[in-house]
Amino acid sequence: MGILEVKDVNKRFGGLQALGDVNLSVKENTVHAIIGPNGAGKSTLLNCLVGKLMPDTGSVMFAGQSVLGRKPYEINQMGISRVFQTPEIFGDLTVMENMMIPLLAKRDGSFRMHAYESVEDEKDLRGEAETMLTEVKLLDKQDMLGSSMSRGDKRRLEMAMCLIQRPKLLLLDEPTAGMARADTNNTIDLLKEIKEKRDITMCIIEHDMHVVFSLADRITVLAQGTPLVEDTPENIKGHPKVKEAYLGEAA
Amino acid sequence: MLGLRKKDAGLLLLVTVLTVMAPVLLNPFPVDSAMAQFNAGYPDLMQRFVIFGIFAIGFNILFGLTGYLSFGHAAFLGVGSYATIWMMKLLTLNILPGIFMAIVFAALFAVMVGYISLRRSGIYFSILTLAFAQMSYALAYSVLTPITGGETGLQIKPTDTPLLANLEPGEIGRASLFGLEMSQSSIIRMGGWEFTLNVGYYVCAMAMILAFYMAIRIFRSPFGMMLRAVKSNQNRMYYTGLNARPYTLAAFVISGMYAGLAGGLMVAMDTQVGPERMFWTASGEVVLMTILGGAGTLIGPVLGAGMIKYMENIVSKINDQILHTWFAFLPDGLEDAVVAMIYPFVGKGWHLTLGLMFMAVVIFLPGGLLEGGDRIRNAFRRKRTGKEDTAKQRTPAE
Incomplete structure (x- = not known):
C-alpha cells in the first residue's frame, strides 16, 4: 500500500475525457514523477488530489483516508502540501x-x-x-x-x-517551469537535499526530463488522460511507448 | 507598555495626548479674532471627529487588512443608533447599557450580512453590502416605522419614562453616565481664548482611545497577519491549511461592532436618530475617510475622518460675505473677481474641494495622507544624511 492511492479516477470536461481510469500508487518516502505531453491530464490529476477538482468516479486515498469531497485546507491539514507552477506566496x-x-x-x-x-x-x-x-x-x-x-x-x-x-506528501507542479538552467539545477539540488534530510514523499509533475531523471525513484507516463507505463527511470528512458507518446514515432 | 512595541506605544500615547488636548489644540484662535471661525474646538464637532474616527478605525480593520471593500457600513451605524435610543427610551438614561446593546445588535446584524455577502469577493461583495444597507435604509424609512420612527426618526420625548430613571412628569430625559450629563461643559477662559471641556467629548475620546488600542492589538496579532494574508493571496492560504472565510467574517463582524459603537455614541451625544444615518452616502463617507487618510495604516483613518469632518463643518461655513470681508483690501473689481474664483470651492461648494483633494490623494499619494507625511519626513531625512531612503513604500489598497 502506498501513502497515496489513486483508483480508477475519471474526469470529464464536457466532451473531453481529461482523465480515464487513472490508477496510481505513490510509495512512502519516494519521489514519484508524473510526466506526459501537454494536455495529458497531469494538472487535472494533481487538482483532483488537492481538492480543487472532484473526480467523476474513482477514489483517492491518502494515508488510509479519502480526500474526495474535502476542501483544499482540510487536505493540507491532513498532511499534503502543494508547490505551484508559478510560485504562490504572500x-x-x-x-x-x-x-x-x-x-x-x-x-x-x-x-x-x-x-x-x-x-x-x-x-x-x-x-x-x-x-x-x-x-x-x-x-x-x-x-x-x-x-x-x-x-x-x-x-x-x-x-x-x-x-x-x-507534510507527509509534497506535491510539486512543474517546479522548474520557466527557469534558467542554473536555477533549475539549484532547484534539483535543493530537492535532493530535502529528500535526503527528511522523511518525505514527493510527487512531481514535470516537463523537463533532466529534472525527472535526476530526482525520481519512479515515473508514471501519462498520455491522453491514461497512464501508459509506470517504472523506474532507467526502464522508462528507452521505453517504446514513451517515445511514441512524446514524439509520435511508431514503436 | 500594555503589550505593545515601543513604536506602537508611542503612537497610542500620541493619539491619547492629541485627543485629550483637542479642546485646546483645535481652538488656536482667540474668540474675537477674524480667524475664530476656523476654530474646531467646540464639543459638537469634536464629538463628531472622534465618533467618525472610531467608525473609520473599524472600517479599516475590514478594508485595510482584508481588502474587502464594504459599501454598507452605515447600516451598522444605524442599527447601533436605534438600539441605543430604545435602551434610553425604555430602560435607563445611562449611556453604557445603550452602547453595549448597540455593539451587540450591530454584531448580530454584521454576522447575518457578512455570512451572505462574503460568499463573493471584489465588486460583487461591495454591491451585496450596498444592497443590504440600502434595504435597511428603505425598511427603516417605511415598513419598520413602529421600531424606527420612519421619516421623523426617534428622539427622547417628554412622554418617555425609562424604567430606571426618576424623571418628573413631563421632564425630557438627558443622556448621562452615572449622573454625569453628556451636555455638561466647563469653559476655561484664558486671555482672548476660550476652551470648552465637555463631558460627552471626553466619553467619546475614551472610547476612541480604547478602540484605537484594540485596533493596534489586532494589527499586530496573528489574526491580523492572517487578514493581511487574505488580501495578499487567498489561494496560497487555502493550500496552507487555512480557511479564509471565518477570518473575513470575523473581520467583518469586528468592524461592524466598531460601527455599532460609533452609532451608539452618536445617540449618546445627541439623543435622536433618523434613517438617513444608514443612507449610502454615509457608507461612502467612511470609505473616503479611510482612503484619504491611508487604508491599512493605523492612524490614517482617524486623520481622514478628522479631515473630512473639519471640511464639512468649517469650510462649508465660509460664505461669500465672509470672503468679501477677507478680500476687502483689494480694489473693488479685483475683489469681486477673487471672490468669484474662490467661492465655488467653499461654502456649499466644499464638496468640490473635497473631491479635488480626494482625487489628488488617490493619484499622487495612493497610500493616503500618511504617505504624504512619510514622503516629507523622508525628504528631510535625505537632506540631512544625504542618503537614499530605503523605507518601505506603502502599497495602495486595491
Missing part, C-alpha cells in the same frame, strides 16, 4: 511573515481567533522559521516583501513554506 507580507503563516496554520488549525496576542511574541515559531530560512538561504532576506524577490527566491520561499509544515 506578496504583501515579509519573508518572515510568509513563514509564520504556515507555522501558525500547523499549530492552530484552519481558523483560530488569536487577535490579542502579538506575532512578535511567538518566539518558538520564529526560531523554527529562522532554521528553515537558513536551510533555503533566505535568512538575510527575512524582512523583504515577498513580491520584491526574484523568481528563484520566491520558489525557494514557497518550498520552505510547504516544508516547514512537515
Whole structure:
C-alpha cells in the first residue's frame, strides 16, 4: 500500500475525457514523477488530489483516508502540501511573515481567533522559521516583501513554506517551469537535499526530463488522460511507448 | 507598555495626548479674532471627529487588512443608533447599557450580512453590502416605522419614562453616565481664548482611545497577519491549511461592532436618530475617510475622518460675505473677481474641494495622507544624511 492511492479516477470536461481510469500508487518516502505531453491530464490529476477538482468516479486515498469531497485546507491539514507552477506566496507580507503563516496554520488549525496576542511574541515559531530560512538561504532576506524577490527566491520561499509544515506528501507542479538552467539545477539540488534530510514523499509533475531523471525513484507516463507505463527511470528512458507518446514515432 | 512595541506605544500615547488636548489644540484662535471661525474646538464637532474616527478605525480593520471593500457600513451605524435610543427610551438614561446593546445588535446584524455577502469577493461583495444597507435604509424609512420612527426618526420625548430613571412628569430625559450629563461643559477662559471641556467629548475620546488600542492589538496579532494574508493571496492560504472565510467574517463582524459603537455614541451625544444615518452616502463617507487618510495604516483613518469632518463643518461655513470681508483690501473689481474664483470651492461648494483633494490623494499619494507625511519626513531625512531612503513604500489598497 502506498501513502497515496489513486483508483480508477475519471474526469470529464464536457466532451473531453481529461482523465480515464487513472490508477496510481505513490510509495512512502519516494519521489514519484508524473510526466506526459501537454494536455495529458497531469494538472487535472494533481487538482483532483488537492481538492480543487472532484473526480467523476474513482477514489483517492491518502494515508488510509479519502480526500474526495474535502476542501483544499482540510487536505493540507491532513498532511499534503502543494508547490505551484508559478510560485504562490504572500506578496504583501515579509519573508518572515510568509513563514509564520504556515507555522501558525500547523499549530492552530484552519481558523483560530488569536487577535490579542502579538506575532512578535511567538518566539518558538520564529526560531523554527529562522532554521528553515537558513536551510533555503533566505535568512538575510527575512524582512523583504515577498513580491520584491526574484523568481528563484520566491520558489525557494514557497518550498520552505510547504516544508516547514512537515507534510507527509509534497506535491510539486512543474517546479522548474520557466527557469534558467542554473536555477533549475539549484532547484534539483535543493530537492535532493530535502529528500535526503527528511522523511518525505514527493510527487512531481514535470516537463523537463533532466529534472525527472535526476530526482525520481519512479515515473508514471501519462498520455491522453491514461497512464501508459509506470517504472523506474532507467526502464522508462528507452521505453517504446514513451517515445511514441512524446514524439509520435511508431514503436 | 500594555503589550505593545515601543513604536506602537508611542503612537497610542500620541493619539491619547492629541485627543485629550483637542479642546485646546483645535481652538488656536482667540474668540474675537477674524480667524475664530476656523476654530474646531467646540464639543459638537469634536464629538463628531472622534465618533467618525472610531467608525473609520473599524472600517479599516475590514478594508485595510482584508481588502474587502464594504459599501454598507452605515447600516451598522444605524442599527447601533436605534438600539441605543430604545435602551434610553425604555430602560435607563445611562449611556453604557445603550452602547453595549448597540455593539451587540450591530454584531448580530454584521454576522447575518457578512455570512451572505462574503460568499463573493471584489465588486460583487461591495454591491451585496450596498444592497443590504440600502434595504435597511428603505425598511427603516417605511415598513419598520413602529421600531424606527420612519421619516421623523426617534428622539427622547417628554412622554418617555425609562424604567430606571426618576424623571418628573413631563421632564425630557438627558443622556448621562452615572449622573454625569453628556451636555455638561466647563469653559476655561484664558486671555482672548476660550476652551470648552465637555463631558460627552471626553466619553467619546475614551472610547476612541480604547478602540484605537484594540485596533493596534489586532494589527499586530496573528489574526491580523492572517487578514493581511487574505488580501495578499487567498489561494496560497487555502493550500496552507487555512480557511479564509471565518477570518473575513470575523473581520467583518469586528468592524461592524466598531460601527455599532460609533452609532451608539452618536445617540449618546445627541439623543435622536433618523434613517438617513444608514443612507449610502454615509457608507461612502467612511470609505473616503479611510482612503484619504491611508487604508491599512493605523492612524490614517482617524486623520481622514478628522479631515473630512473639519471640511464639512468649517469650510462649508465660509460664505461669500465672509470672503468679501477677507478680500476687502483689494480694489473693488479685483475683489469681486477673487471672490468669484474662490467661492465655488467653499461654502456649499466644499464638496468640490473635497473631491479635488480626494482625487489628488488617490493619484499622487495612493497610500493616503500618511504617505504624504512619510514622503516629507523622508525628504528631510535625505537632506540631512544625504542618503537614499530605503523605507518601505506603502502599497495602495486595491
